């Protein structure tokens with residue numbers, strides 16, 4: 025098993041890629057804090073992990089709140105004694121608004137969850153990793169964090185910022201036993217469309233042109249395999265990198 029006795033926190037783990045990552049990590053021997061805004065969903069994931077013989081604990085956490093981030097990391101320490109792997113996966117989509125149409129409230133919501141939540145969780149985890157002399161961070165960015173055509177201005181900027189933070193963090197702590205990488209998934213079959221509110225027809229139309237060359241939609245389990253690689257020692261020489269997992273979609277650009 026690739027994560028035997030490791031303790032992992034996965035945010036947004038009640039659904040989609042977070043759920044698949046939590047389940048795969050548990051299968052590979054990790055003890056997993058399944059954190060999500062959706063407590064019931066998190067509990068269901070924990071139950072399925074336990075039914076398969078794994079070890080997991082559900083935590084209700086809104087990554088837009090500092091106190092919830094603290095409680096989520098504390099849960100790993102209190103339940104399992106340490107933290108080895110942090111997966112910042114929780115995220116929401118915008119409504120494909122181009123910059124002229126984005127409202128401050130929506131911009132702030134997207135950034136609070138997709139970007140500030142990632143910063144705050146890393147800020148909380150790094151001191152633990154520094155004390156241990158090791159630790160791994162996996163950030164779920166997006167192909168929208170590398171390109172301009174995949175969502176609206178807010179989502180794209182929020183994910184570009186995650187890529188920037190990932191590179192900075194990977195570089196800063198490179199000699200401290202800490203690795204920080206990101207995954208840029210393309211289109212993946214999850215429940216993320218539920219977070220798309222008040223779709224902007226113009227922005228969606230522009231984005232649709234780029235979506236026209238998507239080779240295929242991926243499954244959450246395919247991204248979880250990349251997250252396993254990045255959490256495990258198999259990727260010991262990979263740091264500050266972004267791994268694109270999109271079936272070749274963005275190879276077109």
Ligand SMILES: NC(=O)c1ccc[n+]([C@@H]2O[C@H](COP(=O)([O-])OP(=O)(O)OC[C@H]3O[C@@H](n4cnc5c(N)ncnc54)[C@H](O)[C@@H]3O)[C@@H](O)[C@H]2O)c1
Nearest residue numbers: 036038039040041061086087114115166211212214215216
């Ligand atoms: N699905 C895609 O095509 C796609 C592509 C690229 C990147 N992503 C990114 O992948 C990540 C996972 O998304 P998904 O597609 O699996 O979506 P999903 O909606 O299936 O799962 C996201 C989970 O995050 C949780 N969540 C939302 N806001 C939260 C908050 N404030 N605090 C804690 N949890 C919160 C939701 O309750 C949900 O369980 C996101 O960061 C998303 O931006 C998705």
